[in-house]
Amino acid sequence: MLYGNEALDELGILEGINEVIATTESEGRINAAPIGIIRSEDRLYVRLFLGTHTYENVLAKGWFVANITHDAWIFAETALEDLSPKYFTRKEDLPVLEDAEAWLLFECEAFASDIIIADLKPIKGEMIRKDFRAVNRGANLVIEAAVAATRYLALRTDSYFEELMKMQRIIDRCGGPRERLAMEQLMERVDSFSHMR
């Protein structure tokens, strides 16, 4: 087990924005969603937007678990959908993604407003397995596409949809089957949610 600031460096939460899957819990129900942990020289914090389960759970409980994963599919999936319980396990009684490469518990003091900007305190974490792989442009773009999809659905700005179409072509070319599946499902959801609202 790793504790405090040592856990940050050892588990790869470095300077810049660290995209992780936050797991939180409310009334026995585990939630997972991508968030960015911002680390600068002198600060470690998150920005959480009103209207998400993650916002509600962090506000109520004051903690989340950051799951570190290179699986682009899980970013695309959790950006727009809830995961079923089979995707989670428990470590030290905390909700963790079954396939996480590492996890790290953060405490934060959150105050209700349109956006929570909360300083984070790393508590404890653990490396489960090392996922060593070459850079894949398709995988990186699936994560970009998941961001664009959440923004498109929230704001309905056409430029986000155009970005998605452009990224889809590159993901088809550079990604493997998992990245292509992630993008296909993301676009299906964008399409069906666009008609619902």
Ligand SMILES: Cc1cc2nc3c(=O)[nH]c(=O)nc-3n(C[C@H](O)[C@H](O)[C@H](O)COP(=O)(O)O)c2cc1C
């Ligand atoms: C890569 C990535 C990073 C994201 N970072 C944040 C973030 O830092 N803060 C935030 O409020 N939403 C962020 N989002 C959007 C949320 O993940 C999205 O609103 C999600 O639907 C919230 O799910 P929930 O309701 O289950 O919490 C991000 C999305 C992606 C794909």
